[in-house]
Amino acid sequence: MLPIMGGGNGAGAVPLSQIYQTVTGDPAANYYTFAITILTIANVFAIISGALLKKLGTKKTTWTGGSGDKAELMRKGGNFATEDKDVKPSMKDLGGAFLLGLAFYALGLLFAKVILPTIGGAPIHQFAYMIIFVAIVAATGIVPNNIRAACKTLQNFFTKNLILIIMVGVAVDTNINDLIAAITPSNMVIALLIVIGAIIGSALVGYWVGFYPIDSAITAGLCMANRGGSGDLAVLGAADRMGLIAYAQLSSRLGGGIVLIIGSVMFGAFLK
Numbered sequence: 086m087l088p089i090m091g092g093g094n095g096a097g098a099v100p101l102s103q104i105y106q107t108v109t110g111d112p113a114a115n116y117y118t119f120a121i122t123i124l125t126i127a128n129v130f131a132i133i134s135g136a137l138l139k140k141l142g143t144k145k146t147t148w149t150g151g152s153g154d155k156a157e158l159m160r161k162g163g164n165f166a167t168e169d170k171d172v173k174p175s176m177k178d179l180g181g182a183f184l185l186g187l188a189f190y191a192l193g194l195l196f197a198k199v200i201l202p203t204i205g206g207a208p209i210h211q212f213a214y215m216i217i218f219v220a221i222v223a224a225t226g227i228v229p230n231n232i233r234a235a236c237k238t239l240q241n242f243f244t245k246n247l248i249l250i251i252m253v254g255v256a257v258d259t260n261i262n263d264l265i266a267a268i269t270p271s272n273m274v275i276a277l278l279i280v281i282g283a284i285i286g287s288a289l290v291g292y293w294v295g296f297y298p299i300d301s302a303i304t305a306g307l308c309m310a311n312r313g314g315s316g317d318l319a320v321l322g323a324a325d326r327m328g329l330i331a332y333a334q335l336s337s338r339l340g341g342g343i344v345l346i347i348g349s350v351m352f353g354a355f356l357k
Contacts, residue, residue: 087348088120089127089279092341093313098124100212101348107210108352122267124312127276128319131311134280135303135324142299149299156328158300160292174235182235185228189215209349216342283310300329308333309340 091097098120102113142149150157174182193215196202203209222228228236283306291301307320317333 086279087344087351088124089276089310090283090340091124091344091348092337093311093316094121094124096212096313096338096341097344100210100345104210104345104349104352105356108349109356119267123272123276126268126273127280127310128312128316130277130280131307131316132319132323134284135307135320135322135326138284138299138303138307139324139326145299148297150297151328152325153328156300156326158296158304158329158332160295160297172230172234174231174238178231178235179239181232182239185232185236186239189219189222192218203353204350210345213342213345213349216339216345220339220342280307280310283307300326304329304332305336305340308336313337313341 087101088098091101098117101120102117105111105116106113139152142152150160190211193211193213196214197209197211201209284302285306287304287306287309288298288302291305292298303320303324303326307324308317311317311320314334314337317330317337321327321330321333
């Protein structure tokens with residue numbers, strides 16, 4: 086469940102593997118091999134499910150807020166404010182955003198290593214702390230729109246250009262035989278059931294809080310059960326809901342941070 090519902094590869098499987106190594110002492114690659122395999126299986130199921138939900142939306146039009154770039158998530162009209170979407174960040178803004186990211190990382194590292202390294206005996210990863218602090222600051226709205234836009238630009242740059250370096254580094258330490266051995270019928274069934282659970286759970290809760298169930302299932306469900314940013318694009322493309330990309334990214338990033346915290350607690354409780 087943890088690698089599937091995490092933040093994809095770089096923000097999910099990789100830090101989960103590091104948490105595993107911290108708790109158990111085993112090499113992170115031992116966990117990563119399984120994590121990336123079952124995550125890839127679930128990603129395929131998520132893309133297929135996105136296409137099926139698109140088909141369902143054409144038949145149950147009251148269950149969805151539309152398709153394409155005009156897709157909406159909230160049933161009662163309107164979407165969340167995105168004041169920074171048309172802001173063009175300057176080089177000074179990009180520098181400030183980079184320093185802000187480093188500050189959050191340093192704060193997360195400080196809490197993970199010095200101030201509060203464990204909660205209830207479970208080690209908390211610095212990425213989990215970092216995402217918690219970022220979410221708190223974002224919720225307060227104290228970060229200026231130009232810096233938020235610069236942060237988004239930096240995120241797109243690092244996601245597109247540096248994730249390959251991380252994947253290559255991890256792949257060098259990955260055993261192909263272990264990877265093949267992890268592709269079993271039982272793992273495929275488990276991955277499928279997790280994806281189905283994500284769809285049903287997010288659709289029901291989404292409808293309860295005022296979202297369209299199909300669009301909630303896609304953004305909060307399938308975009309949590311795929312391979313992060315690239316998985317979001319594939320799922321939204323299959324579902325014809327590219328207008329919901331902002332909500333998909335929120336689901337992947339904030340939801341992935343919550344999963345890292347859950348992973349820290351579970352590893353500490355069951356694998357120590």
